[in-house]
Amino acid sequence: MALIETVDLWKTYVMGSEPIHALRGVSIQIDRGEYVAIMGPSGSGKSTLMNLIGCLDTPSRGSYLLNGKQVSQMNDNDLARIRNEEIGFVFQTFNLLPRATALHNVELPMVYAGVGAKDRTARARQALERVELGDRLLHRPNELSGGQRQRVAIARALVNAPSILLADEPTGNLDSKTGLEIMGLFDRLHASGNTIVLVTHESEVAAYAHRTIYIRDGQVENDVRRAA
DSSP, X not given: OOSEXXXXXXXXXXXXXXXXXXXXXXXXXEOTXXXXXXXXXXXXXXXXXXXXXXXXXXXXXXXXXXXXXXXXXXXXXXXXXXXHHHEEEEOTTOOOOTTSOHHHHHXXXXXXXXXXXXXXXXXXXXXXXXXXXXXXXXXXXXXXXXXXXXHHHHHHHHTTOOSEEEEESTTTTXXXXXXXXXXXXXXXXXXXXXXXXXXXSOHHHHTTSSEEEEEETTEEEEEEEOOO
């Protein structure tokens, strides 16, 4: 069974009286343990597809199964639970709480999941050690470099052991050397068993993935697997 399966997925927005079809019948399957990049130019629909895969939005029509669950028909509460349990998000802008320590930022998803304080701290510490920030637990975002902030964001994404790590332009705010370090970290996370879906417009970033799905004009233009 595929981890992610979309069948004839459409997303239509109405601007004034004009319907805009951001996605036009996208059907894809992504298996557990894959490392996939979704690529496309600005306005291609790749961000819309990411929002649907990440349960941040619902399709206008078509179906989406995540881990065997039909999520395309779920209400907002169910979608929020799925996001917290199944998906770890990594954004270009880090989205960290500025006044909270690295440890507290990583604990947040577990607060929503109802994990006890002692367990939360232990798991957050372990997640930060996985991204090589075990010595920065009590630093706040303004005391960390951009690369370290993105590592905190990745630790936060990992802490609930999600089915998918969903990264949107994860190196977009980083210099090229730091970007390489973050992509090296994704490689190690994939090697340890994480399923990674990466949204990017940069071919150098997509080259790290083992499969690239190209989106153009709201449709899958190409689906290429890299030779092992």
